[in-house]
Amino acid sequence: EVQLLESGGGLVQPGGSLRLSCAASGFTFSSHAMTWVRQAPGKGLEWVSGISGSGGSAYYADSVKGRFTISRDNSKNTLYLQMNSLRAEDTGIYYCAKDANSGSYFDYWGQGILVTVSS
Amino acid sequence: AIRMTQSPSSFSASTGDKVTITCRASQGITNYLAWYQQKPGKAPKLLIYAASTLQSGVPSRFSGSGSGTDFTLTISCLQSEDFATYYCQQYYSYPFTFGPGTKVDIK
Numbered sequence: 001e002v003q004l005l006e007s008g009g010g011l012v013q014p015g016g017s018l019r020l021s022c023a024a025s026g027f028t029f030s031s032h033a034m035t036w037v038r039q040a041p042g043k044g045l046e047w048v049s050g051i052s053g054s055g056g057s058a059y060y061a062d063s064v065k066g067r068f069t070i071s072r073d074n075s076k077n078t079l080y081l082q083m084n085s086l087r088a089e090d091t092g093i094y095y096c097a098k099d100a101n102s103g104s105y106f107d108y109w110g111q112g113i114l115v116t117v118s119s
Numbered sequence: 120a121i122r123m124t125q126s127p128s129s130f131s132a133s134t135g136d137k138v139t140i141t142c143r144a145s146q147g148i149t150n151y152l153a154w155y156q157q158k159p160g161k162a163p164k165l166l167i168y169a170a171s172t173l174q175s176g177v178p179s180r181f182s183g184s185g186s187g188t189d190f191t192l193t194i195s196c197l198q199s200e201d202f203a204t205y206y207c208q209q210y211y212s213y214p215f216t217f218g219p220g221t222k223v224d225i226k
Contacts, residue, residue, distance in 0.1 A: 037163075044204075045208075045217040045220070046217065047216060050213070059214060061120075061214045104168070105208065106165060106208075107174065110162065
Protein backbone atom coordinates (compact mmCIF):
# COMPACT_ATOMS: atom_id res chain seq x y z
CA GLU A 1 0.00 0.00 0.00
CA VAL A 2 1.36 3.39 -1.02
CA GLN A 3 1.75 5.77 1.89
CA LEU A 4 2.97 9.37 1.92
CA LEU A 5 3.40 11.10 5.27
CA GLU A 6 4.28 14.78 5.45
CA SER A 7 5.93 16.41 8.45
CA GLY A 8 7.70 19.62 9.40
CA GLY A 9 4.88 22.11 9.10
CA GLY A 10 3.98 24.74 11.66
CA LEU A 11 3.94 28.44 12.42
CA VAL A 12 6.79 30.60 11.13
CA GLN A 13 7.32 34.34 10.95
CA PRO A 14 7.51 36.16 7.62
CA GLY A 15 11.03 35.92 6.24
CA GLY A 16 11.63 32.68 8.10
CA SER A 17 12.42 29.18 6.89
CA LEU A 18 10.88 25.75 7.20
CA ARG A 19 11.70 22.33 5.80
CA LEU A 20 8.95 19.91 4.94
CA SER A 21 9.54 16.17 4.67
CA CYS A 22 7.48 13.45 3.03
CA ALA A 23 8.21 9.86 3.99
CA ALA A 24 7.18 7.43 1.27
CA SER A 25 6.51 3.70 1.38
CA GLY A 26 4.79 0.99 -0.61
CA PHE A 27 6.44 1.67 -3.97
CA THR A 28 9.89 1.95 -5.53
CA PHE A 29 10.57 5.54 -4.54
CA SER A 30 13.52 6.16 -6.82
CA SER A 31 11.50 5.16 -9.89
CA HIS A 32 8.96 7.94 -9.55
CA ALA A 33 9.02 11.69 -9.84
CA MET A 34 7.52 13.45 -6.83
CA THR A 35 5.65 16.70 -6.42
CA TRP A 36 4.56 19.29 -3.87
CA VAL A 37 1.14 20.89 -4.23
CA ARG A 38 -0.28 23.51 -1.87
CA GLN A 39 -3.67 24.91 -1.05
CA ALA A 40 -4.22 28.28 0.59
CA PRO A 41 -7.13 28.44 3.06
CA GLY A 42 -10.40 28.28 1.13
CA LYS A 43 -8.59 28.35 -2.24
CA GLY A 44 -7.75 25.97 -5.02
CA LEU A 45 -4.79 23.70 -5.66
CA GLU A 46 -1.44 25.19 -6.70
CA TRP A 47 1.39 23.08 -8.10
CA VAL A 48 4.58 24.15 -6.28
CA SER A 49 7.49 21.96 -7.35
CA GLY A 50 8.43 18.64 -8.87
CA ILE A 51 11.55 16.50 -8.94
CA SER A 52 12.61 13.57 -11.10
CA GLY A 53 13.16 10.12 -9.68
CA SER A 54 16.92 10.49 -9.69
CA GLY A 55 16.74 13.98 -8.25
CA GLY A 56 18.65 15.33 -11.21
CA SER A 57 15.86 17.56 -12.49
CA ALA A 58 13.74 19.96 -10.46
CA TYR A 59 10.98 22.33 -11.46
CA TYR A 60 9.29 25.22 -9.68
CA ALA A 61 6.28 27.48 -9.90
CA ASP A 62 7.21 31.09 -10.57
CA SER A 63 5.69 32.02 -7.20
CA VAL A 64 8.35 30.04 -5.28
CA LYS A 65 11.32 30.03 -7.64
CA GLY A 66 14.47 31.21 -5.88
CA ARG A 67 12.93 30.73 -2.43
CA PHE A 68 12.00 27.03 -2.30
CA THR A 69 14.22 24.04 -3.01
CA ILE A 70 12.92 20.55 -3.63
CA SER A 71 15.18 17.55 -3.00
CA ARG A 72 15.00 13.86 -2.26
CA ASP A 73 16.99 11.17 -0.50
CA ASN A 74 16.30 7.91 -2.29
CA SER A 75 18.19 5.94 0.35
CA LYS A 76 15.66 7.17 2.92
CA ASN A 77 12.60 7.20 0.63
CA THR A 78 12.04 10.79 1.62
CA LEU A 79 11.09 13.95 -0.28
CA TYR A 80 11.90 17.40 1.03
CA LEU A 81 10.86 20.99 0.46
CA GLN A 82 13.14 23.66 1.88
CA MET A 83 11.19 26.90 2.11
CA ASN A 84 13.07 30.15 2.69
CA SER A 85 12.03 33.82 2.76
CA LEU A 86 8.51 32.76 3.61
CA ARG A 87 5.63 35.13 2.99
CA ALA A 88 2.08 35.31 4.29
CA GLU A 89 0.85 34.09 0.91
CA ASP A 90 2.79 30.83 1.39
CA THR A 91 0.32 29.89 4.13
CA GLY A 92 -1.66 26.76 3.40
CA ILE A 93 -1.75 23.01 3.38
CA TYR A 94 1.16 21.39 1.58
CA TYR A 95 0.64 18.00 -0.02
CA CYS A 96 3.29 15.69 -1.36
CA ALA A 97 2.16 13.57 -4.25
CA LYS A 98 3.56 10.67 -6.24
CA ASP A 99 3.79 11.03 -9.99
CA ALA A 100 2.31 8.06 -11.81
CA ASN A 101 5.10 8.36 -14.35
CA SER A 102 8.00 10.72 -14.92
CA GLY A 103 6.47 14.18 -14.81
CA SER A 104 2.80 13.44 -15.08
CA TYR A 105 -0.39 13.29 -13.08
CA PHE A 106 -0.46 12.41 -9.40
CA ASP A 107 -1.92 9.06 -8.41
CA TYR A 108 -1.25 9.14 -4.66
CA TRP A 109 -1.32 12.05 -2.22
CA GLY A 110 -0.30 12.54 1.38
CA GLN A 111 -2.77 13.83 3.95
CA GLY A 112 -1.18 17.29 3.86
CA ILE A 113 0.64 19.43 6.40
CA LEU A 114 -0.27 22.96 7.47
CA VAL A 115 2.21 25.81 7.09
CA THR A 116 1.26 29.14 8.62
CA VAL A 117 3.33 32.24 7.93
CA SER A 118 2.38 34.96 10.37
CA SER A 119 3.89 37.34 12.87
CA ALA B 120 2.84 28.99 -17.97
CA ILE B 121 -0.26 27.31 -19.36
CA ARG B 122 -3.39 28.78 -17.83
CA MET B 123 -6.29 26.47 -17.03
CA THR B 124 -9.85 27.70 -16.70
CA GLN B 125 -12.96 25.81 -15.57
CA SER B 126 -16.65 26.44 -15.90
CA PRO B 127 -18.83 26.76 -14.07
CA SER B 128 -17.05 27.73 -10.86
CA SER B 129 -19.86 26.19 -8.84
CA PHE B 130 -23.36 24.85 -9.25
CA SER B 131 -26.08 22.97 -7.43
CA ALA B 132 -27.35 19.61 -8.58
CA SER B 133 -29.53 16.77 -7.40
CA THR B 134 -28.76 13.11 -6.91
CA GLY B 135 -29.32 11.32 -10.21
CA ASP B 136 -28.49 14.34 -12.36
CA LYS B 137 -26.04 14.20 -15.24
CA VAL B 138 -23.41 16.88 -14.77
CA THR B 139 -20.71 18.24 -17.04
CA ILE B 140 -17.73 20.36 -16.08
CA THR B 141 -15.60 22.09 -18.69
CA CYS B 142 -11.87 22.77 -18.56
CA ARG B 143 -9.96 24.87 -21.07
CA ALA B 144 -6.21 25.26 -21.55
CA SER B 145 -4.65 28.49 -22.79
CA GLN B 146 -2.67 26.47 -25.37
CA GLY B 147 -2.83 22.99 -26.76
CA ILE B 148 -1.91 20.21 -24.34
CA THR B 149 -2.89 17.21 -26.53
CA ASN B 150 -4.40 14.84 -23.96
CA TYR B 151 -2.08 15.57 -21.02
CA LEU B 152 -4.95 16.35 -18.69
CA ALA B 153 -6.06 14.89 -15.36
CA TRP B 154 -9.14 15.37 -13.23
CA TYR B 155 -9.21 15.24 -9.42
CA GLN B 156 -11.97 15.21 -6.83
CA GLN B 157 -11.48 16.88 -3.46
CA LYS B 158 -13.77 16.74 -0.47
CA PRO B 159 -13.48 19.17 2.45
CA GLY B 160 -10.52 18.45 4.71
CA LYS B 161 -9.24 15.67 2.44
CA ALA B 162 -6.46 15.29 -0.09
CA PRO B 163 -7.39 15.32 -3.77
CA LYS B 164 -8.16 12.01 -5.43
CA LEU B 165 -7.23 11.17 -9.02
CA LEU B 166 -10.27 10.37 -11.16
CA ILE B 167 -9.12 10.52 -14.78
CA TYR B 168 -5.82 10.87 -16.61
CA ALA B 169 -4.83 11.21 -20.25
CA ALA B 170 -8.09 13.17 -20.61
CA SER B 171 -10.29 10.08 -20.76
CA THR B 172 -8.69 7.14 -18.92
CA LEU B 173 -10.46 6.20 -15.71
CA GLN B 174 -8.17 5.63 -12.74
CA SER B 175 -8.44 2.17 -11.23
CA GLY B 176 -11.24 1.95 -8.67
CA VAL B 177 -13.10 5.04 -9.87
CA PRO B 178 -16.80 4.40 -10.65
CA SER B 179 -17.73 4.20 -14.31
CA ARG B 180 -20.27 7.02 -13.94
CA PHE B 181 -17.24 9.33 -14.27
CA SER B 182 -15.94 9.96 -17.76
CA GLY B 183 -13.66 12.43 -19.48
CA SER B 184 -13.25 13.64 -23.01
CA GLY B 185 -11.44 16.22 -25.06
CA SER B 186 -8.12 16.98 -26.65
CA GLY B 187 -6.08 20.04 -27.50
CA THR B 188 -7.53 22.88 -25.45
CA ASP B 189 -11.06 21.83 -24.50
CA PHE B 190 -11.96 19.07 -22.07
CA THR B 191 -14.99 17.86 -20.16
CA LEU B 192 -15.64 15.78 -17.07
CA THR B 193 -19.05 14.12 -16.98
CA ILE B 194 -20.78 12.40 -14.09
CA SER B 195 -23.58 10.38 -15.62
CA CYS B 196 -25.73 9.89 -12.52
CA LEU B 197 -24.71 12.01 -9.56
CA GLN B 198 -24.46 10.18 -6.25
CA SER B 199 -24.41 11.67 -2.76
CA GLU B 200 -20.70 10.94 -2.42
CA ASP B 201 -19.94 12.96 -5.56
CA PHE B 202 -20.67 16.33 -3.99
CA ALA B 203 -17.18 17.80 -3.94
CA THR B 204 -14.85 20.16 -5.76
CA TYR B 205 -13.32 19.04 -9.05
CA TYR B 206 -10.02 20.24 -10.50
CA CYS B 207 -8.41 19.74 -13.87
CA GLN B 208 -4.61 19.73 -14.20
CA GLN B 209 -2.32 19.89 -17.22
CA TYR B 210 0.91 17.95 -17.26
CA TYR B 211 1.92 18.84 -20.79
CA SER B 212 4.67 21.21 -19.68
CA TYR B 213 6.23 22.64 -16.54
CA PRO B 214 5.12 24.45 -14.51
CA PHE B 215 2.17 22.11 -14.21
CA THR B 216 -1.03 24.00 -13.49
CA PHE B 217 -4.45 23.34 -12.05
CA GLY B 218 -7.76 24.85 -12.96
CA PRO B 219 -9.48 26.98 -10.29
CA GLY B 220 -11.94 24.23 -9.41
CA THR B 221 -15.66 23.55 -9.78
CA LYS B 222 -17.68 23.02 -6.63
CA VAL B 223 -20.71 20.75 -6.95
CA ASP B 224 -23.15 21.04 -4.08
CA ILE B 225 -26.57 19.74 -3.24
CA LYS B 226 -29.59 21.53 -4.69
